[in-house]
Amino acid sequence: MRTQVGIVGAGPAGLFLAHLLARQGIETVVLEARSRAHVESRVRAGVLEAGTIDTLNNLGLGERMMREGMVDDGLDIRFKGRTIHLDLPGLTGRSVRIYGQQEVVKDLIAARLASGHPLVFEANVDRLDGLDSGRPRIHYSHDGVAKVLDCDLIAGCDGFHGISRAAVPEGLIETYTRSYDFAWLGVLAKAPPIADMTYSHHDRGFALCSRRSMSVSRLYLQVPATDTPETWSDARFWDELHTRMFDAGRTEIQEGEIFQRDVARLRSYIAHPMQYGNLFLAGDAVHIVPPAGAKGLNMAVADVRVLARAMASFFAGGSRTGLDRYSADCIDRVWKTIRYSVSLTDLLHRFDHYTPFQRGMQMAELDLIAGSEAARKLIAEQYVNLSTVAD
Template sequence: MHTQVAIIGAGPAGLTLAHMLHLQGISSVVIECRGREHIETRTRAGILEQPTVTLFEELGVADRLNREGLSHNGFYVRFDRSTHHLDFHRLIGGNATVYPQQEVVKDLVAHRLAAGGPILFDTAVTAIETTADEARLRLDHRGTTTELTADFVAGCDGFHGVSRAHLPAAGLREFTRTYPVAWLGILAHTTPTTPEGMYCAHESGISVHSMRGPRITRQYLQVPAGTDLADWPDDRIWDELTVRSASDDHPELERGEIVDRSLAPLRSYVCETMQHGRLFLLGDAAHIVPPTGAKGLNLAVSDACVLSHALGGWYRAGTRAHLDAYSQTCLPRVWKAQHFSWTLTTTLHAISDDPMDWPLRRARLARWVESEAEQAALGEVYLGLPFPTPWRHPAA
């Protein structure tokens, strides 16, 4: 079996790339180690930047997103028992849209299959071999081994996937930062605390409150790294969320049934070696950001936009210029998102035992609230910096 582009991973990066290639007449095969039900139901990020929404609209995959997504102008920040709204839309235009990642995946899978594009579910890539002329992938589908050859490979298989492991150790350039905290996340049947997402900064650590609908909330609690979920029964979670979100200007946090819980470590990672020969890394395979700021999905889509443009140049005009510049094109936006996530993480979390930590964090929060210039700078990145390579349909 042969295709022009083998795409490993049916997440936002892989599926977006596959759709953009399809619109350019470039063939691809998407290989996903999990089943369709799994990828369409696993709880993931829920904030789409304006450029991401605009791209999905231009690709013709945003019908349900536009019907069901919740448009937000900014977010709330609460500290010292006071609540403040940062209205980025008023200052710079654009919006953020609440639409869970699993719904994005569901939409893209439906469009992919409707167009006749292949997705190989429950199929693991066990080996990648690349030469100057082609790439060869060994696939395992429930014990049956097959082989796929391709002109190029897009590694969209996440931090623990096989793609990055194929890069030669010599010359690999990586950066890692691990935080001593994690996010305990819950999905609950409760009414949202505020009409947009809210970060609560507290001396004991952050709590985050976001909506997934009028009666569904996604909430997070800072806990030490290595925490055991078994040590956090429902009442303890609600008690701590209530303490950290207490205010004098809003009712006490509503409690309700917790239907899902998870634990996510906080770390930052960048592999600046985003390409090697015919292999290109996208999304979490190349970079991880802390969940503060919700940048992961949006960076994955941005990478897909860059690689789609580069592959289009290769197949239309035979030029490798954009392919060769793929890493250099993606990385500036990646590092700006890393800086933004680091800023929010260090401001909103209790990470240090230094007695100056909380007063310094409070001073930064006060600047966010008092200064429109500070708000505009935050809002530019939160609502989404322009993609390095805007999408243009070849027929346009």
């Protein structure tokens, strides 16, 4: 087969890019190693900031999101039994929308298949070659048959463990990493959520109350990195959540059936440059963000907005200016987004190695935010629309 842009990976980055390019009349083939059912069932964060909402609506694919997603106008931060309330519209003029990443992916896949443009599931990419030539190729197998996809450009949107970044010759990409010695235990529970997205800093560790609908709560606890979902019984989870959310009377947080649980280990990761020859990387292939701040999906969408414009300019008139500047046009935003999520992580979590002085500094920072509208506005601005920085 031959196409203008070969896209490796049918996660948010690859699917959004395919739709953005299709709108410009650019041919693409999307190859995904997993099955459709697997891709559509991967539960991820679901806080969509303004830039992502606008992108989905501008593509004409936001109808279900606008109908079923929940507008979230507030963000609360608790500490020492106090609550800092961030009125997002009042501070920024914008809100976020709660709509699960897997629901976004379902909408993008359905629209792609309805369009008739190629989207191949269970296509195992073996290698990429010719990346520094004018005719890069994707070698893959599908239904037991080895195939080759000839492209003008390749977009590597296949995540941290994908083959795309590994195809770049060693030494040409520099990586920056920070790992954490704790994880997030996340559960989905059949229980009405509390009023606002709520982070909590407690001496026993971080907690978060979020939502997936008015009848399903998404709840998190900071746990040791060695813990597994089986480490935590339902009773132990609810007891700890009430404690860390300062719900001493157990009257605010409603308990319900826990029907899904997982453990996510935290890290920060940046790979730069985000390109090599005619290979361009986006999303988790080049950056991983701690989940505080809910930026992962939004970062991926911001990447491919930049990349789609550069590719459209190339195919329209042959200019490589945008392609050559792709990494440079993204990197400041990537660092700023990572900085925001890391700063929230550092502020809200318990670090066992912290001295009393360092824990005191966390409390002082939270006290400052509680008493300063300017500080609350700065956090709110980054929460609702950071992905559009330098876009």
